[in-house]
Structure formats: structure tokens, C-alpha cells
Amino acid sequence: MRKELIKILSASMILLLCIALAGCGQSPASSQGTASEATEAVNPGGSATEPEPAPSLDYPKGSITAICPWTAGGSSDITFRSYLSYLSKEIGTDINVLNVTGGDGSIGINQALGMPADGYTMAMLNYDILSNEIKGITEDSYKDFAIINLFTLQGVNLVVNADSGWETFEDFRQAALAAKAAGKTLQIGVNGFWLHAAGMMADAAGIKDCVVFVPSNGSSELMTELLGKHCDAVTTSLTVALPHLESGAMKILGTMAEERMPEFPDIPTFKEMGYPNVIIAGFRILAVHKDTPPEIVDFLRQAGKKAFDNPEFQKWAGDAKADPIYMDAEETVKYLENLAPVVKQTMVNLGLI
Amino acid sequence: MGFLDGLMTVFQIHNLVLLILGVVLGIIVGAIPGLTATLAISLLLPFTFSLEASTALIMLIGIYVGGIYGGSITAILLRTPGTPAAAATSLDGYPLMQKGQGGRALGIATSASFIGGQISCIFLIFLSPLISNFAIKFSSAEYFALAIFGLTIIFSVSGKYLLKGVIAGLIGLVINTVGFDVIVAYPRFTFGVRSLMIGFPLLPAIIGLFALSELLRLFKAGVDDDDAIHDNVGRILPRWPDLRQLKWVLLKSSLIGTFIGALPGAGANIASFVAYSECKRTSKTPELFGKGIIEGVAASESANNAVTGGALIPMLTLGVPGDAVTAVLLGALTIQGLQPGPLLFRNNPGIINSIFVSTIVGNIVMLLTGLFLAKAIAKIAIMKKTTLIPIIAIFSMIGAYAAESSLAHMKIAVIFGIAGYILEQMDFPLAPIALSIVLGSLAENSFRAALIRSGGDWRIFFHSAISVVFLAIAAASVFFALRNQYKASKESQGGASL
Numbered sequence: 001m002r003k004e005l006i007k008i009l010s011a012s013m014i015l016l017l018c019i020a021l022a023g024c025g026q027s028p029a030s031s032q033g034t035a036s037e038a039t040e041a042v043n044p045g046g047s048a049t050e051p052e053p054a055p056s057l058d059y060p061k062g063s064i065t066a067i068c069p070w071t072a073g074g075s076s077d078i079t080f081r082s083y084l085s086y087l088s089k090e091i092g093t094d095i096n097v098l099n100v101t102g103g104d105g106s107i108g109i110n111q112a113l114g115m116p117a118d119g120y121t122m123a124m125l126n127y128d129i130l131s132n133e134i135k136g137i138t139e140d141s142y143k144d145f146a147i148i149n150l151f152t153l154q155g156v157n158l159v160v161n162a163d164s165g166w167e168t169f170e171d172f173r174q175a176a177l178a179a180k181a182a183g184k185t186l187q188i189g190v191n192g193f194w195l196h197a198a199g200m201m202a203d204a205a206g207i208k209d210c211v212v213f214v215p216s217n218g219s220s221e222l223m224t225e226l227l228g229k230h231c232d233a234v235t236t237s238l239t240v241a242l243p244h245l246e247s248g249a250m251k252i253l254g255t256m257a258e259e260r261m262p263e264f265p266d267i268p269t270f271k272e273m274g275y276p277n278v279i280i281a282g283f284r285i286l287a288v289h290k291d292t293p294p295e296i297v298d299f300l301r302q303a304g305k306k307a308f309d310n311p312e313f314q315k316w317a318g319d320a321k322a323d324p325i326y327m328d329a330e331e332t333v334k335y336l337e338n339l340a341p342v343v344k345q346t347m348v349n350l351g352l353i
Numbered sequence: 354m355g356f357l358d359g360l361m362t363v364f365q366i367h368n369l370v371l372l373i374l375g376v377v378l379g380i381i382v383g384a385i386p387g388l389t390a391t392l393a394i395s396l397l398l399p400f401t402f403s404l405e406a407s408t409a410l411i412m413l414i415g416i417y418v419g420g421i422y423g424g425s426i427t428a429i430l431l432r433t434p435g436t437p438a439a440a441a442t443s444l445d446g447y448p449l450m451q452k453g454q455g456g457r458a459l460g461i462a463t464s465a466s467f468i469g470g471q472i473s474c475i476f477l478i479f480l481s482p483l484i485s486n487f488a489i490k491f492s493s494a495e496y497f498a499l500a501i502f503g504l505t506i507i508f509s510v511s512g513k514y515l516l517k518g519v520i521a522g523l524i525g526l527v528i529n530t531v532g533f534d535v536i537v538a539y540p541r542f543t544f545g546v547r548s549l550m551i552g553f554p555l556l557p558a559i560i561g562l563f564a565l566s567e568l569l570r571l572f573k574a575g576v577d578d579d580d581a582i583h584d585n586v587g588r589i590l591p592r593w594p595d596l597r598q599l600k601w602v603l604l605k606s607s608l609i610g611t612f613i614g615a616l617p618g619a620g621a622n623i624a625s626f627v628a629y630s631e632c633k634r635t636s637k638t639p640e641l642f643g644k645g646i647i648e649g650v651a652a653s654e655s656a657n658n659a660v661t662g663g664a665l666i667p668m669l670t671l672g673v674p675g676d677a678v679t680a681v682l683l684g685a686l687t688i689q690g691l692q693p694g695p696l697l698f699r700n701n702p703g704i705i706n707s708i709f710v711s712t713i714v715g716n717i718v719m720l721l722t723g724l725f726l727a728k729a730i731a732k733i734a735i736m737k738k739t740t741l742i743p744i745i746a747i748f749s750m751i752g753a754y755a756a757e758s759s760l761a762h763m764k765i766a767v768i769f770g771i772a773g774y775i776l777e778q779m780d781f782p783l784a785p786i787a788l789s790i791v792l793g794s795l796a797e798n799s800f801r802a803a804l805i806r807s808g809g810d811w812r813i814f815f816h817s818a819i820s821v822v823f824l825a826i827a828a829a830s831v832f833f834a835l836r837n838q839y840k841a842s843k844e845s846q847g848g849a850s851l
Contacts, residue, residue, distance in 0.1 A: 100758075102532075104538050107550055131538075228491070230493075352538075
């Protein structure tokens with residue numbers, strides 16, 4: 001009997017360990033929480049200009065859950081966790097990231113909206129919040145959220161092999177037209193919302209029927225497709241392509257960002273090249289349920305700005321090429337309002353809706 | 354010289370301690386059904402943020418090596434593969450356990466993992482550039498051919514019920530179509546039910562099929578029958594004649610594992626099944642597979658651990674991960690401010706060398722802890738059924754839940770458990786279902802991508818030598834499986850008439 005007991009005990013120890021592991025993984029900020037509270041006490045309020053939240057605000061009392069609609073370890077997840085670790089220092093409580101994946105992000109968003117609007121559940125909104133609603137996959141919209149702020153905005157780039165012989169986008173466009181005349185097509189590797197970017201670009205440049213958009217399973221697979229010359233070009237973010245750009249294996253023909261990238265000041269934007277509508281970027285937005293009490297939303301917005309301005313976050317985001325860009329709630333909503341019809345039109349053009 | 358530097362780095366006391374800790378943690382997490390090496394690394398990643406780059410990577414590599422191996426322990430002892438990669442191990446490991454040769458199976462699994470890991474390390478170190486050049490030749494048509502080749506394994510894991518095996522495989526393929534279609538980003542067969550949007554993810558499906566169905570079987574068998582099966586793990590240290598008998602199986606499976614690991618998009622799950630089937634295909638006694646044969650355990654385990662070195666090849670040389678775990682490792686490198694890819698070799702040779710050395714040392718640590726710790730973990734299995742059943746139940750449900758903290762995943766595991774139990778009662782083999790869930794989406798997505806690429810021209814599948822070879826082997830193996838079946842049925846008819 002005693003032997004059995006020891007076995008049960010050892011089994012439950014392992015079980016406990018596994019639960020502890022699972023728990024720890026979700027709280028990257030936990031170790032920093034208490035330390036920052038201590039510094040907060042020594043040096044109350046980072047800057048004097050910002051109004052302090054009303055002393056009556058009884059928030060946050062416990063830890064906060066932040067829903068990431070993408071898998072753990074991906075670039076969105078990593079960036080989100082990093083930003084939240086600095087936000088957690090500002091508000092002096094733990095923020096536990098919960099990865100709720102599936103349905104192109106719609107499952108996680110839906111779960112976030114199902115939680116009480118008390119400021120203890122946050123969510124990350126991405127491009128798919130627009131496309132999923134337009135497609136009718138979900139009724140959830142960015143309008144169901146109170147935006148805290150936008151913290152990264154990554155322009156999409158058209159990337160080709162360095163030995164493709166194309167120096168400019170015009171070369172690429174001519175090659176596409178020539179391929180069409182020869183009864184062929186150029187192949188552009190895409191995945192996820194980068195399909196929209198490629199479609200928007202091809203449409204504006206009048207080469208829509210000269211190219212084929214080849215789907216792939218992920219951005220890293222896109223790189224192999226291009227390196228193996230299975231595709232003529234890919235649309236992708238800087239993060240994935242950077243090592244190949246630096247090694248000289250690939251080059252960018254144009255960026256769909258609003259302005260030229262600081263890392264590559266010589267790469268023209270599509271806007272400059274005469275395609276003013278080809279502006280598309282992947283964004284990451286922190287938001288809470290729209291019915292969250294306004295004083296909590298205000299408190300989080302101030303903390304969100306401070307976290308973004310934290311030089312440590314800026315250094316991290318710079319090193320990781322995560323394109324840190326800040327937009328406050330008002331700017332973000334305006335940005336989304338302008339983007340929604342563009343997304344819809346792109347999807348109509350691509351025949352997706 | 355660089356290699357010696359790597360050796361010095363890894364043998365610094367704090368690095369070595371973290372490496373051993375990583376391997377042991379990896380084995381434990383890997384052994385817990387449902388917690389995969391990917392998950393272990395994702396969960397521990399935040400703790401490595403504050404560490405130095407090389408130290409962080411040494412620890413993560415340790416977890417990787419341990420995690421892939423750990424799954425085999427519970428696969429053999431409980432028929433509950435700790436990770437999907439060990440599903441093929443349980444096909445023969447568990448029957449061996451039932452025969453009272455659990456220790457032998459564990460010893461073989463441990464040393465096979467070690468050998469697979471070390472062989473792939475050699476490839477990692479010496480042949481990185483070569484393999485990575487070959488890997489980028491794979492595109493959608495080649496992946497489709499690879500997936501079809503993999504799916505023909507159904508014909509060899511189905512045992513005597515060939516038709517039922519094929520039906521089970523088709524069930525798996527149909528299951529795969531439910532959920533979110535990644536190519537047009539639209540839900541399929543969800544009937545408006547939101548929780549169906551995630552489809553039937555691999556992890557809970559496998560836990561349900563293998564662990565929960567076994568639970569139901571144990572339940573039905575009753576608690577009164579003898580516990581002799583579980584009392585006999587025996588000596589774990591493998592015997593020399595066993596290993597000598599397995600040398601070609603080990604070598605071949607390690608090569609298969611390294612190669613499949615190096616392909617982006619195919620990982621340990623696929624490698625173990627491919628090696629298992631290849632071993633069975635070329636065996637003189639294919640009929641013994643699935644009934645407890647050490648070759649089966651050795652093939653599966655050496656292949657899935659060979660994936661570790663293989664998968665690191667494209668990650669380090671191309672910046673393209675070879676499987677899900679290395680995708681997370683890639684994230685870890687980026688967090689540390691290192692850019693994986695061709696430049697890593699030029700700019701950070703120190704990191705590369707410590708990765709090489711820690712893979713080798715990690716494998717040695719795994720061998721030693723495996724031979725030592727497996728017995729400790731084995732103790733869990735040597736329990737009365739009244740204790741064992743609830744523990745399997747708890748572990749399985751936690752495993753299904755843990756990855757995404759999702760109740761929907763638990764429900765999926767339960768549904769698959771019940772379905773798996775019923776199917777098994779009707780003599781449907783379960784391995785083909787698991788296999789087609791693993792390979793189905795690769796087959797479908799690459800098929801569609803290839804046809805989009807060619808504008809609907811099916812000849813794209815015959816354009817490259819790689820896809821032609823895979824398709825030809827697939828066709829040949831179906832032909833031989835059918836011929837054997839035909840012969841066997843003719844013989845049995847002849848036998849009956851005599």
C-alpha cells in the first residue's frame with residue numbers, strides 16, 4: 001500500500017510540475033511585476049506632464065489576461081509579449097498572454113469579447129479583424145473594442161531574388177507583361193494577408209492577369225520558395241526577408257509602406273513610383289472590450305504610451321525589426337476606418353468575396 | 354579551432370548545468386502526453402530572454418533533444434505517445450511492453466534516439482550546405498509527392514485488415530478537411546459552429562485516438578485481471594546482440610530522419626512514420642510489425658531524434674525552420690538579436706559551434722538520463738489499474754487542454770477517444786487515421802498550391818525528378834501491398850480447402 005502511495009505522490013509531483021510549467025509560460029512579465037512596483041514607489045510617475053489617474057481608480061487589482069490570436073513563438077506573439085512586458089511594468093501588475101488560435105484570428109477575438117468588460121482581458125487586433133468581418137466569417141469588429149493604441153506597423157515589400165535581373169518594379173512589370181504575351185505567368189508567393197498586398201499591387205500596376213498568386217503555409221516557407229526559384233517574387237515583411245537581404249541573395253523592388261524604410265532608404269515606395277493606392281501594412285493593436293469603464297481605458301492608454309516610449313522596448317523592437325510605430329486610439333480608429341473600404345475593394349478584385 | 358571554442362563554451366559550468374536541466378526537463382515534458390517539445394520550448398522561451406545568447410540556445414537545444422525522446426517513454430509503457438512524434442513508437446513499443454519486454458523496448462528506444470541524434474549531428478556539422486541546397490528544391494509538387502509517399506504507409510501499418518486500414522486513412526483525410534482552409538482563408542464544414550473553426554488539431558486527436566481509447570479498453574477489461582503486464586519493465590540497458598541486429602535499421606532510419614528533418618514543412622511526426630514503414634517494407638518479417646518487434650521501435654525512435662540535427666540544418670544555413678520546434682528556435686535567435694541564415698556562419702561562428710557541441714553533448718546527456726530516468730518514469734506505469742486509469746485520464750485531459758488552455762481541445766480528445774475505441778472494437782486500425790491527420794493537410798495544400806501554380810495543369814507533378822521518384826515509390830508500394838494481400842488471401846483460402 002505504501003508503495004502505491006509513493007507512486008501516486010510521484011505522479012502528482014510530475015503533474016504539478018507540468019501545470020507549473022504551463023502556468024509560467026503564460027506569464028513572461030511575472031518576474032518583473034514586483035520589481036517595477038518597487039521602482040514605481042521610489043520614483044512615482046515617470047513624467048510630470050502626464051496627468052496621473054484619479055486616485056479613486058481601483059484598477060488593476062489582480063493580473064490581466066491578454067489574448068494573442070496567433071500561436072506561441074510566432075513573430076506576432078513575440079512582439080506582443082515583449083510590448084506587454086513593458087506595459088506590465090507601467091501598470092504594476094502581471095499580464096498573462098493566452099494564445100487562442102484558429103480561424104485566422106477570429107477565435108481568439110471572439111473569446112476576448114466574451115469576457116467581462118472590466119479591463120482584465122486584453123486582445124491584440126491584426127489585419128484579419130478587418131478581412132474576417134468583411135468576409136462574413138465573424139460579426140466581431142474592431143468597433144466592438146476600445147482601442148488602447150497601435151504599437152507596430154510593418155509595411156509589405158515586394159521581394160525578388162538578387163539574380164533575377166530586375167532592378168526596378170518597372171522591370172518586373174515589363175517581365176510580367178512579356179510573360180503574358182508569351183502565354184505564361186509570373187508567380188508571386190503569398191500567404192495570409194500578403195495575398196491582399198500582392199493583389200492590390202498587381203491590380204494597380206495592370207498586371208493582374210499576368211501573375212499567379214501561389215499560396216504557402218507560412219512566411220518561412222515563402223523564403224524557401226523564392227530561394228529555390230519556385231516563385232518569381234514574394235510579398236512579405238522585412239522581418240523574414242532581412243537575413244537574405246543582408247546576405248545579398250534577395251532584394252526589394254518596392255515597399256508598400258507609407259514612407260521609405262529607415263533600414264533601406266534607397267528602396268522606393270509604390271506611392272513614389274506612381275501607385276498612390278498601393279499602401280498596405282500589417283499592424284498590431286492593443287485593445288479592450290468597448291464597454292470597459294472609461295477611466296480604466298484612459299489609464300491603460302497612458303500606460304500604453306509610456307510602455308511604447310520605454311527606451312528598452314524601442315531598442316528591442318529596433319533590433320527585432322518589428323517596426324515600432326505608435327498611434328493613439330483616435331488615430332488608430334481613423335486608420336482602420338480608412339483601411340476597411342480598401343481591404344474590401346481588394347478582396348472584391350481578388351474574387352475573395 | 355572554432356569547434357574547440359564551442360566545446361569550451363558548452364563545458365562552462367553554468368552552461369553545462371542548464372544543458373542537463375534542459376534535457377531532463379525536455380524528457381519530462383515530452384513524456385507527458387500532449388506536451389510536445391514545441392510547447393516545452395515555447396513555454397520556457399521567456400525564461401531565456403535574460404540569458405546570454407549562447408547559454409539560452411544551449412538550454413533550448415537540450416529541451417529539444419530531450420523533448421523529442423521523452424515521448425517514447427509513455428508511448429511504450431502506456432501506449433500514450435508523449436508527443437505525436439512517438440506515435441509510431443507505440444505501434445511496436447506497447448506490444449513489447451505487454452509481452453513483458455518494456456525495459457528492452459525502452460533501452461532500444463533510448464539508444465536508438467541517441468544514435469539517430471548523433472548521426473544527424475554529423476550531418477548537421479559536415480553537410481549543412483549540401484542538404485540545404487537540396488531542401489530548397491522542394492516546392493508544392495514535391496511536397497505533394499512526399500505526402501502521397503507517406504500516405505502509402507497506410508498500406509503497411511494496417512496489418513491484415515487492409516481495406517479497413519484504407520477506410521481508416523480516408524476517415525483521417527475527411528477529418529482533415531474540417532476547419533479553416535488556409536489557402537482561401539475560409540471555414541469549411543463548420544456548419545456555422547464556431548468551435549469547429551479550429552478543425553480537429555493533431556494533438557488532441559492523437560491523445561484521444563491512442564490514450565483515451567486505450568483507457569476505455571482498460572476500463573472494459575475490468576480492474577480484476579492480473580497486473581502482471583505492468584509489473585515487468587525489466588532491464589533497460591540494451592543488450593549488445595540487440596543493437597548489433599539493429600545496426601542497419603538504425604543507420605537507415607537515422608538517415609531518413611535527418612533528411613526529412615532537413616525538409617522545411619516535415620518534422621518528427623512524419624519522419625518516424627516514414628522510417629517505420631520503410632523498415633517494415635524492407636523487413637524479412639513484415640508480419641511481425643505491430644505485434645511487438647524491436648526493429649519497429651528502433652526505426653521510429655532513431656528517425657524522430659535524427660530530425661533534431663536535420664531540422665537545424667535549414668534553420669541555421671537558410672534561416673528556414675525544418676519543423677515546428679526549430680520555428681520557435683528561430684524566434685529565439687531573433688529575440689537574442691541574431692539573424693539566422695547564411696550570415697550567421699560568418700558573423701557568429703561562436704554561436705554556431707556552441708549549437709553543434711550542445712547538440713552532441715545533449716544527446717549524450719539524454720542517453721544517460723534516459724537509461725537512468727526511464728526506470729523512474731516507468732514506475733508510473735507499474736501501477737494497479739485503479740491507479741493507472743485515473744492518471745492516464747488526467748494526463749490526457751491536461752495534455753489536450755494545456756497547449757491552448759482550451760476546453761474545445763479537451764472535447765475533441767474525448768470525441769476521438771470514443772470514436773477510436775469503437776473503431777478499434779470493429780478491427781479498424783487507428784494508426785492510419787493518425788497518419789492521414791498528420792499528412793493530410795500537407796497533401797491537400799501542396800496539391801492545390803501546385804495546381805494554382807500550373808494553372809490547373811496536372812503535369813506539374815511530373816516535372817521534377819524528386820516528385821516522380823516519390824510518386825513511383827508510392828505506386829510501387831501500393832502495388833506490392835496489394836499483391837501480398839492477394840497472395841495471402843489466396844494462401845489462406847488454399848489452406849482452408851486443404
